[in-house]
Amino acid sequence: MTIDNSSDRSGHGTQSTDAESARAADRSVGRPNPSRRSEQSRRAILTAARELVSELGFAKLSIEAIAARAGVGKQTIYRWWGSKGEVVFEAFLALSDPGEGIVLPDSGDLETDLKYLMRETVAEFADPAFEGPVRALNAEIINDPKLARLYHEKMAAPVDEAKKERLRSAQRAGQLAPDLDLDLALELLYAPLYQRWLLRSGPLTPEYADSLVDLTLRGLRP
Amino acid sequence: MTIDNSSDRSGHGTQSTDAESARAADRSVGRPNPSRRSEQSRRAILTAARELVSELGFAKLSIEAIAARAGVGKQTIYRWWGSKGEVVFEAFLALSDPGEGIVLPDSGDLETDLKYLMRETVAEFADPAFEGPVRALNAEIINDPKLARLYHEKMAAPVDEAKKERLRSAQRAGQLAPDLDLDLALELLYAPLYQRWLLRSGPLTPEYADSLVDLTLRGLRP
Amino acid sequence: MTIDNSSDRSGHGTQSTDAESARAADRSVGRPNPSRRSEQSRRAILTAARELVSELGFAKLSIEAIAARAGVGKQTIYRWWGSKGEVVFEAFLALSDPGEGIVLPDSGDLETDLKYLMRETVAEFADPAFEGPVRALNAEIINDPKLARLYHEKMAAPVDEAKKERLRSAQRAGQLAPDLDLDLALELLYAPLYQRWLLRSGPLTPEYADSLVDLTLRGLRP
Amino acid sequence: MTIDNSSDRSGHGTQSTDAESARAADRSVGRPNPSRRSEQSRRAILTAARELVSELGFAKLSIEAIAARAGVGKQTIYRWWGSKGEVVFEAFLALSDPGEGIVLPDSGDLETDLKYLMRETVAEFADPAFEGPVRALNAEIINDPKLARLYHEKMAAPVDEAKKERLRSAQRAGQLAPDLDLDLALELLYAPLYQRWLLRSGPLTPEYADSLVDLTLRGLRP
DNA sequence: ATATAAACGAGACGGTACGTCTGGTCTTTAG
DNA sequence: CTAAAGACCAGACGTACCGTCTCGTTTATAT
Numbered sequence: 032m033t034i035d036n037s038s039d040r041s042g043h044g045t046q047s048t049d050a051e052s053a054r055a056a057d058r059s060v061g062r063p064n065p066s067r068r069s070e071q072s073r074r075a076i077l078t079a080a081r082e083l084v085s086e087l088g089f090a091k092l093s094i095e096a097i098a099a100r101a102g103v104g105k106q107t108i109y110r111w112w113g114s115k116g117e118v119v120f121e122a123f124l125a126l127s128d129p130g131e132g133i134v135l136p137d138s139g140d141l142e143t144d145l146k147y148l149m150r151e152t153v154a155e156f157a158d159p160a161f162e163g164p165v166r167a168l169n170a171e172i173i174n175d176p177k178l179a180r181l182y183h184e185k186m187a188a189p190v191d192e193a194k195k196e197r198l199r200s201a202q203r204a205g206q207l208a209p210d211l212d213l214d215l216a217l218e219l220l221y222a223p224l225y226q227r228w229l230l231r232s233g234p235l236t237p238e239y240a241d242s243l244v245d246l247t248l249r250g251l252r253p
Numbered sequence: 254m255t256i257d258n259s260s261d262r263s264g265h266g267t268q269s270t271d272a273e274s275a276r277a278a279d280r281s282v283g284r285p286n287p288s289r290r291s292e293q294s295r296r297a298i299l300t301a302a303r304e305l306v307s308e309l310g311f312a313k314l315s316i317e318a319i320a321a322r323a324g325v326g327k328q329t330i331y332r333w334w335g336s337k338g339e340v341v342f343e344a345f346l347a348l349s350d351p352g353e354g355i356v357l358p359d360s361g362d363l364e365t366d367l368k369y370l371m372r373e374t375v376a377e378f379a380d381p382a383f384e385g386p387v388r389a390l391n392a393e394i395i396n397d398p399k400l401a402r403l404y405h406e407k408m409a410a411p412v413d414e415a416k417k418e419r420l421r422s423a424q425r426a427g428q429l430a431p432d433l434d435l436d437l438a439l440e441l442l443y444a445p446l447y448q449r450w451l452l453r454s455g456p457l458t459p460e461y462a463d464s465l466v467d468l469t470l471r472g473l474r475p
Numbered sequence: 476m477t478i479d480n481s482s483d484r485s486g487h488g489t490q491s492t493d494a495e496s497a498r499a500a501d502r503s504v505g506r507p508n509p510s511r512r513s514e515q516s517r518r519a520i521l522t523a524a525r526e527l528v529s530e531l532g533f534a535k536l537s538i539e540a541i542a543a544r545a546g547v548g549k550q551t552i553y554r555w556w557g558s559k560g561e562v563v564f565e566a567f568l569a570l571s572d573p574g575e576g577i578v579l580p581d582s583g584d585l586e587t588d589l590k591y592l593m594r595e596t597v598a599e600f601a602d603p604a605f606e607g608p609v610r611a612l613n614a615e616i617i618n619d620p621k622l623a624r625l626y627h628e629k630m631a632a633p634v635d636e637a638k639k640e641r642l643r644s645a646q647r648a649g650q651l652a653p654d655l656d657l658d659l660a661l662e663l664l665y666a667p668l669y670q671r672w673l674l675r676s677g678p679l680t681p682e683y684a685d686s687l688v689d690l691t692l693r694g695l696r697p
Numbered sequence: 698m699t700i701d702n703s704s705d706r707s708g709h710g711t712q713s714t715d716a717e718s719a720r721a722a723d724r725s726v727g728r729p730n731p732s733r734r735s736e737q738s739r740r741a742i743l744t745a746a747r748e749l750v751s752e753l754g755f756a757k758l759s760i761e762a763i764a765a766r767a768g769v770g771k772q773t774i775y776r777w778w779g780s781k782g783e784v785v786f787e788a789f790l791a792l793s794d795p796g797e798g799i800v801l802p803d804s805g806d807l808e809t810d811l812k813y814l815m816r817e818t819v820a821e822f823a824d825p826a827f828e829g830p831v832r833a834l835n836a837e838i839i840n841d842p843k844l845a846r847l848y849h850e851k852m853a854a855p856v857d858e859a860k861k862e863r864l865r866s867a868q869r870a871g872q873l874a875p876d877l878d879l880d881l882a883l884e885l886l887y888a889p890l891y892q893r894w895l896l897r898s899g900p901l902t903p904e905y906a907d908s909l910v911d912l913t914l915r916g917l918r919p
Numbered sequence: 920a921t922a923t924a925a926a927c928g929a930g931a932c933g934g935t936a937c938g939t940c941t942g943g944t945c946t947t948t949a950g
Numbered sequence: 951c952t953a954a955a956g957a958c959c960a961g962a963c964g965t966a967c968c969g970t971c972t973c974g975t976t977t978a979t980a981t
Contacts, residue, residue: 067952090396093941104954109943170392172452174310179453187454214455215445215464222448223440230394231401232409233436242437250472289931289973315962326933331964511947511957534840537936548959553938614836616896618756623897631898658899659889659908666892667884674838675845676853677880686881694916733926733978761967770928775969 068111075101076108080122085160089119089167116171116178123168124185133193141201142248148194149224149240156228156235169229191217208253219247285332297323298330302344307382311341311389338393338400345390346407355415363423364470370416371446371462378450378457391451413439430475441469507554519545520552524566529604533563533611560615560622567612568629577637585645586692592638593668593684600672600679613673635661652697663691729776741767742774746788751826755785755833782837782844789834790851799859807867808914814860815890815906822894822901835895857883874919885913 079100083092094115098105112118136144155161172179194217201207207216223243227233301322305314316337320327334340358366377383394401417435424431429438445465449455523544527536538559542549556562580588599605616623639657646653651660667687671677745766749758760781764771778784802810821827838845861879868875873882889909893899 069953072953088396094943095941098954102954104956105943106945106955107953110953166395169452170395173388173392173395174312176453182452183454212464212468215461215468218445218448218454219441219465219468222444223437226440226444226448230391230404231398232405232440239437242434243441246434246437246441246472248472250468250470285931286929289929291932294932316964317962320933324933326931326935327964328934328966329932332931507957508955511955513946513958516958532840538938539936542959546959548957548961549938550940550960551958554957610839613896614839617832617836617839618754620897626896627898656908656912659905659912662889662892662898663885663909663912666888667881670884670888670892674835674848675842676849676884683881686878687885690878690881690885690916692916694912694914730925733924735927735977738927759967760969764928768928770926770930771969772929772971773927776926 069107072101072103072107073111076103076118077122077125079103080118081164084119084122084164084167088163089115089170092119094118116175119164120168120171120178120181123164133189135193135197137197137200139204141197141204141206142244144197145220145244145248146241149220149244150237152221152224153235153237153240166229205253207251211251216247216251219250220244290333291329294323294325294329295333298325298340299344299347301325302340303348303386306341306344306389307385310385311337311392314341316340338397341386341389341393342400342403345386349408355411357415357419359419359422361426363419363426363428364466366419367442367466367470368463371442371466372459374443374446375457375459375462388451427475429473433473438469438473441472442466512555513551516545516547516551517555520547520562521566521569523547524562525570528563528566528608528611532607533559533614536563538562560619563608564612564615564622564625567608571630577633579637579641581641581644583648585641585648585650586688588641589664589688589692590685593664593688594681596665596668597679597681597684610673649697651695655695660691660695663694664688734777735773738767738769738773739777742769742784743788743791745769746784747792747830750785750788750830750833754829755781755836758785760784782841785830786834786837786844786847789830793852799855801859801863803863803866805870807863807870807872808910810863811886811910811914812907815886815910816903818887818890819901819903819906832895871919873917877917882913882917885916886910 076097079097080092083096083100087096092115094105094108097103097118098108108118112121136147138144168182172182191214195213198207198211198213198216202209202211220243224235224240227235227239233239298319301319302314305318305322309318314337316327316330319325319340320330330340334343358369360366390404394404413436416439420429420433420435420438423429424433442465446457446462449457449461455461520541523541524536527540527544531540536559538549538552541547541562542552552562556565580591582588612626616626635658638661642651642655642657642660645651646655664687668679668684671679671683677683742763745763746758749762749766753762758781760771760774763769763784764774774784778787802813804810834848838848857880860883864873864877864879864882867873868877886909890901890906893901893905899905
């Protein structure tokens with residue numbers, strides 16, 4: 032429910048204003064009235080959540096600690112969010128909000144661009160500031176289908192769409208089979224990389240990224 | 254430490270007998286003497302752990318519940334295992350112990366065999382009895398490098414080796430490039446499948462398995 | 476601290492109001508705020524303690540059992556009391572609260588009245604319902620100076636004062652030496668009796684009580 | 698039972714030899730054979746018990762700690778003693794064993810001698826090395842009639858007998874009533890003192906001891 | 920001298936309770 | 951009527967000991 036509120040806030044998939052949806056929620060009994068919600072507390076909670084998940088990791092993070100750091104009563108968190116996961120997710124979401132559209136480099140040569148992208152991803156995975164929160168989020172996703180859906184809709188989808196746009200451009204340039212399933216193609220490229228990092232199933236080097244692109248493109252070309 | 258004991262039990266990497274290693278451990282101070290360990294309690298604990306992780310999930314599983322279900326004092330768990338994770342991991346390990354070698358079907362046609370294997374994997378992922386524990390284990394692996402290493406060594410390695418053996422056979426039959434990196438090939442085949450299941454990033458159907466094999470093999474052939 | 480609260484409640488030795496002292500305690504850090512205390516829980520705990528100490532005896536009584544019987548979290552006990560002894564003591568205190576003043580019989584003849592009182596005490600000591608808790612309390616007092624002080628202040632003092640009042644009356648009637656140390660006189664009379672019972676150093680009969688009074692009064696008369 | 702063994706050892710109240718009683722015990726099934734008992738272990742246990750009760754107090758003393766300190770298996774303690782209390786009591790007993798008879802000073806003047814004795818007792822009570830163990834023992838006696846009996850028989854009786862002997866001497870000298878109940882007289886003298894110390898019911902000074910003697914003797918003289 | 924049976928040290932076992940900690944709910948007070 | 955503060959019920963945590971029960975290993979008769 033809370034996360035629905037947050038989605039209203041970002042305005043995806045609905046034309047209703049904040050004020051309207053607040054009034055709508057008001058009609059359903061037993062729920063707090065969002066129009067009365069303290070924006071200051073909300074921001075303090077999300078900031079505290081972000082900081083703490085970096086300092087302690089997701090597992091050792093407690094609602095109690097978030098409330099204390101944010102200078103907020105525990106009930107204020109429980110009132111608006113359903114779980115630790117939801118709070119942290121919304122905190123990440125606010126942080127990673129890309130503003131508007133993502134555009135990937137397009138040099139005209141797909142192989143060059145992909146190798147660049149994949150090497151960049153490898154570098155990103157090696158960043159310790161990225162490591163903790165993203166691992167935490169993924170661990171939660173594994174056990175929480177609701178969170179998984181949210182993640183794919185709000186965080187993964189925009190990035191994936193940008194990547195697919197680049198692939199479509201390659202299709203138009205005759206560098207990819209015209210009937211290629213782009214979702215599948217993306218998975219072929221990224222899943223091995225992601226899995227190596229997430230499950231630590233092997234070393235993650237720029238050379239590995241290159242091999243992956245080479246081998247995959249052999250299957251994807253017309 | 255306990256898990257090392259269990260590896261002694263399965264005889265990996267050492268020629269020493271149980272009796273010998275028991276006496277050796279005896280010399281190191283402050284550690285319980287494995288030779289006195291109750292095999293009955295050990296089994297009851299692992300069974301209880303396996304059952305409970307299925308019923309409750311890893312997060313809601315408590316040492317206290319394992320002890321109660323196993324009819325065992327809590328101290329008996331703390332004596333031999335260092336954490337909830339270790340107990341559950343060993344429980345899985347005992348469960349999935351393949352006895353001896355794993356041999357995969359070899360019809361002579363790689364594509365046929367791979368599609369069969371991948372469809373079987375898809376079916377396995379749909380089994381609710383498999384779902385809970387494996388998700389739990391993977392969630393732990395994400396945040397625990399030690400556990401990740403153990404998982405790859407004890408559980409994944411034997412299976413992967415069997416799969417690579419099948420790929421080697423295909424190489425000999427001229428169905429795969431002779432200089433192919435088999436680890437990479439395995440990742441190309443399995444990572445997309447595994448990721449769809451683990452992170453719920455898309456539907457998992459037999460047809461999907463087929464497409465995956467088709468597309469991948471295009472890149473792997475000589 | 477709790478027991479200090481209870482003293483506030485009974486109004487001994489302080490003119491400050493409950494509200495005042497609550498606010499004062501509020502200022503000292505790390506301590507629970509007594510004004511928020513649940514009176515219902517407090518009563519349930521004391522009742523459970525009283526029942527259980529009768530059923531099991533003090534030694535076999537556990538905080539855990541009190542909490543369970545009272546339908547209360549263990550922390551609620553640890554928050555307000557420092558030990559099993561304090562809880563049980565306050566339970567006794569609430570029970571034995573004499574409301575107002577104690578008045579002892581005054582027939583005009585000290586010897587008669589004392590023999591009556593001492594025989595009554597002997598009878599009380601023989602009551603099994605009295606035995607258990609009072610032995611438990613005394614055993615604790617032996618090892619806990621704080622509890623000893625509390626006992627003398629809250630439980631013994633009022634009774635002793637009533638007894639001394641009777642002795643003063645006898646002094647006025649010329650039946651006791653006018654310069655007699657009344658505390659000492661009380662000890663002479665009661666300590667032998669109490670010791671026989673508490674340490675089981677001899678049989679406790681009405682005749683013994685009489686002899687005690689006879690012999691003691693020989694020393695106390697003018 | 699164990700304590701009976703120890704009484705056999707000291708030869709109180711029985712004519713049977715050690716060898717005889719050993720053989721007698723042998724006949725009864727399920728009991729350990731005292732003739733095989735390790736004197737070295739027994740001594741180590743009693744010494745450890747004595748040390749630990751001083752260091753930790755009786756309440757915090759554990760059988761496990763005694764066994765560890767004595768370098769002895771726990772079962773060896775449980776084999777020969779029935780409870781922590783019995784072990785500690787026997788440890789005290791061995792310590793306080795007066796060898797043979799106790800003789801108190803006899804100057805010819807009872808008042809002088811009593812005041813000296815009582816002042817000495819007051820001083821003894823103030824000794825911290827005496828305090829801990831004796832409080833512990835008394836606390837146990839309160840709740841354990843068997844231990845109480847043992848205490849009076851083995852530890853208190855010899856001392857009391859010596860005191861009564863001094864009182865008899867005073868009777869012969871015409872300083873006490875000839876028909877005086879000596880047990881009662883002792884209680885009159887000592888119970889108030891003991892109670893002040895044990896239950897901390899008042900300050901314990903040499904002057905208090907004097908007043909006690911003065912007042913009591915007024916009642917005991919012919 | 921040797922067998923044999925008991926006591927021994929060691930310590931694992933099923934348990935109970937400890938005192939602490941956190942989670943999510945309920946209550947009180949202030950604004 | 952929201953929000954902060956925090957007490958509340960609940961129950962898991964990891965530890966300490968309980969008293970019982972094997973294990974091998976002395977040790978001390980009783981052959």
